[in-house]
Amino acid sequence: MNLKQYNIFKVLYSPIKGFKEITENPTTTGVIIIMVLSSLLLAGLRMSIGTKMLVENTFPADEAWTESIDGWSSNGNLTVEQTDSIMGNYSIRCFVQNSSVIQMKKTIEPLNCSEKGLKKLYFSVKLNHTNNVPPAEATLRLLSPDENKSFETSFINLLNFTTWSNLSLSVSTQSWEKLNCLEFQIEWPQNQTADLTLLVDGLLFGGTFSPEISATAGNYVNLFLYSVFMFIISWAVYFLAFVLIFKVIASGQKREKTLFAALGYSFAPLIVCYLVCLVLTFTLPTIEITVISRLETAGFQQWRSLYPVIYALLYFVPLLWGMNLCGVAVHFIYDFSWGKALFYSYGAYLLGFFLQGIVLLLIGF
Numbered sequence: 001m002n003l004k005q006y007n008i009f010k011v012l013y014s015p016i017k018g019f020k021e022i023t024e025n026p027t028t029t030g031v032i033i034i035m036v037l038s039s040l041l042l043a044g045l046r047m048s049i050g051t052k053m054l055v056e057n058t059f060p061a062d063e064a065w066t067e068s069i070d071g072w073s074s075n076g077n078l079t080v081e082q083t084d085s086i087m088g089n090y091s092i093r094c095f096v097q098n099s100s101v102i103q104m105k106k107t108i109e110p111l112n113c114s115e116k117g118l119k120k121l122y123f124s125v126k127l128n129h130t131n132n133v134p135p136a137e138a139t140l141r142l143l144s145p146d147e148n149k150s151f152e153t154s155f156i157n158l159l160n161f162t163t164w165s166n167l168s169l170s171v172s173t174q175s176w177e178k179l180n181c182l183e184f185q186i187e188w189p190q191n192q193t194a195d196l197t198l199l200v201d202g203l204l205f206g207g208t209f210s211p212e213i214s215a216t217a218g219n220y221v222n223l224f225l226y227s228v229f230m231f232i233i234s235w236a237v238y239f240l241a242f243v244l245i246f247k248v249i250a251s252g253q254k255r256e257k258t259l260f261a262a263l264g265y266s267f268a269p270l271i272v273c274y275l276v277c278l279v280l281t282f283t284l285p286t287i288e289i290t291v292i293s294r295l296e297t298a299g300f301q302q303w304r305s306l307y308p309v310i311y312a313l314l315y316f317v318p319l320l321w322g323m324n325l326c327g328v329a330v331h332f333i334y335d336f337s338w339g340k341a342l343f344y345s346y347g348a349y350l351l352g353f354f355l356q357g358i359v360l361l362l363i364g365f
């Protein structure tokens with residue numbers, strides 16, 4: 001196949017000549033090639049990003065442990081707290097009257113931590129003592145039915161008093177095979193009895209990572225088909241916007257077929273933008289996204305510094321480039337002056353951009 005005959009690249013480096021030829025001989029074959037090339041690149045770009053983002057596997061996979069009081073027990077009153085939570089919709093709230101100790105326990109199905117590679121425990125806690133006295137000790141215990149296998153650690157030095165403390169503790173020293181209970185205990189000096197509240201949220205095990213998107217042929221094909229689908233939606237919606245506008249200002253001129261083909265060619269900049277983005281992502285390091293993301297690490301900084309460039313290349317550059325290409329096309333299709341052609345093309349293109357947003361919202365993307 002000789003790509004040259006379809007003017008795909010001519011509209012990029014010499015748009016006036018390119019669109020003159022396209023309007024004289026409108027064909028959608030070139031647009032189909034643009035669709036395939038841009039979708040192959042976009043699928044590659046998504047995969048490149050997805051394979052470099054390693055997401056932490058957690059157990060449970062959702063927030064189930066702190067969304068209901070199932071399996072929880074305590075030395076006080078247990079409720080779910082809706083107005084003060086860190087993850088999900090609820091935290092677990094325990095209230096103890098006139099005491100110096102508060103204790104909460106979560107019993108779970110026996111869990112083989114070593115088999116699942118669970119090395120870290122994440123949790124968030126928030127305390128309240130009615131007289132605002134800071135606690136003297138805070139203990140986490142991991143228990144198994146075999147009492148010889150228990151793990152206990154103090155986290156008093158990691159606690160904020162009165163605000164949420166988001167903690168991650170390494171539990172890799174234990175080769176747990178049957179962990180079935182997690183216990184939190186906060187103690188105040190014995191002469192400091194008061195009404196106590198303890199909130200627990202975001203209780204999860206973690207420690208292993210897997211790519212957000214695995215590099216498999218099946219995933220690549222899915223991403224490609226998704227990109228093709230998005231391309232077709234964009235093409236149809238922009239065409240609708242241009243027909244709406246040019247029906248009014250160029251009534252009597254039946255040039256829809258030419259307009260349809262020319263609009264498809266205005267997506268040619270996507271090939272350049274996606275290709276540059278793809279090459280840029282090759283320079284980015286692999287990053288681990290933990291339950292508590294550590295944005296200060298060098299890898300994240302590199303991602304963050306490239307983010308505006310990638311964002312511009314994915315959205316603004318194709319939009320600005322495409323609307324100018326449409327102006328050139330409209331100049332030839334409707335025989336408008338350059339000023340008039342560009343003016344109405346900008347309007348129609350922005351209407352298309354807006355309609356596209358609505359359509360994507362309606363179909364749930």
Ligand SMILES: [Ca+2]
Pocket residue numbers: 063066067085086087088089090091201202
């Ligand atoms: Ca929760």
